[in-house]
Amino acid sequence: MEKLFGKDLAVTAYKARLLAVEAVHRAASGHPGGSLSCVDALTVLYFNEMNVDPHNPNWEDRDRFVLSKGHCAPALYAVLAMQGFFPVEDLQLLRSIKAHLSGHPDMRNVPGVDMSTGSLGQGLSAAVGMALSAKITGKLWRTYAICGDGELAEGQIWEAMMAAAKWKLDNLCAFIDVNGLQIDGATKDVMPTEPLDKKLEAFNWHVVKIDGHDFSQILAALAEARKTKGKPTAILMATVKGKGVSFMENQAGWHGKAPNADEFAIAKAELESKIKELEGK
């Protein structure tokens, strides 16, 4: 698998944005806001960091990924499709009774999905189980996860954090998508998580704080995670919910709402313009 860097990652991420927003528009339901905030990290994972084989999605020695914030499936599906796990055209059937792309990630029906998620708070535990399995069996593959900041209100996340530190899972790296918004409003109002870095450090995780839309920072954080021994790494990425679509940015209302035809037309124009700009056309 050829690794992408720099501008190519950005172009790919913006193309994935367009595919994800289009899929949600066609489905007339889904979660665009959080999909757009974590898609840059997903793009780096699947186009640079992770050792995977789209032609052999269940390859035993592949790196694993768990989307603990499973409602951001549109972004994951878009990235998987672009990477070749299944045809990009399938994205048009997101959430359709006719297709295999369920509303939340389904490991039994979507090639490339390593864990079924959607019920918040549960994915990180499965990622811990995977990382632990690699340690038990002496395998070198790594496990990655993305959690939402709103998701951190779930107690099970902190159970998983403790367990990962207990077993010194330095083969586990979890992104926290700190977009600061959730369904009911600002995370700081719904259930404050700060000071998140201090909390995670107190849970014996190695913590890296980055701008989640800066590709060089994402790459550097992942490299730092790989070098960190004896403890798992949390990458706290500051992100913009709805990133890339002007009217969705920083709006809690776009957490779980599909754009109508007019709105999608605006989103499409904005994303296509950005892609052109990045491609230097």
Next chain:
Amino acid sequence: MAGKIATRAAYGKALVEFAEQYPELMVLDADLAMATQTKDFRAAYPQRFFDCGIAENNMVGIAAGMAASGLKPFTNTFAIFAAGRSYEQIRNSVAYPHLNVKVVGSHGGISVGEDGATHQCTEDLALMRQIPGMTVVCPCDGHEMRLAVEALLNYEGPAYLRLARSATDIFTDELEGYKFELGKGVTIADGKDVTVIATGIMVGMARQAREILAKEGISARVIDMHTIKPLDEELVLKAARETGTIVTSEEASVLGGLGGAVAELLAENCPVPVVRHGVNDTFGRSGTAAAVLEYYGLTPEGIAEKCRKAVSMKK
């Protein structure tokens, strides 16, 4: 074999016995290794034992991740915390992706005794049975438990295994032609007037009830239904047709467990009187195991009484 052993103790021995043969077997516990009897496995295979602390939901999730990575994890805690607290984790992280996790609920039912209602799980059989693709197993004695563990190690998929706290008689080892197969009930005594379909520790009591009834001229068949799901429908229907009435008996709520499964099947396919014996839509209470069982009528005489009613309903 004969003698007495709690099914939880037989389970703990079986884990150790099968450890070498099944190197993928991993044992997870939630700070109850003494009670759940995983302590011997912990001592013998410390590298394959994972104490998750008092955090059952995370334990289930870790097991899901292990199963997704090709291991065979068995999670262990009390039934109330396994099937109760972690219900949704089992449903969404284990059963929905049909992962090979064995959720073991020890201290099932009211024979937990002294700890009282907070620790007496009577809902687990119904809760677990509701989940698509789950296998639900509740062995009746130590001999059957060992065979159940072996069968579950060879079964690829999610399952719930219920263990009992208190020691009970071992008898299935002395039954002629006894064979353990997941999803297949065992007719352990024949009869023509009524069939008692029992699970777990109630099977032994059903055998005693059969003797009580025999003295009254009532001939009772006794079926050991160790697997509540998938239910051995053929065996239940045959019993309904041949004996004309059914009593179900379980150390669990009469709502939705074995009684529910049997009643649902018969109502739609062979409507004969069905009388459910178990805990009647109520919480348990403290007391010795024997006293609590007696208080709620989970006794051989309790089963016999339900059988008299069932026979009287036949017309």
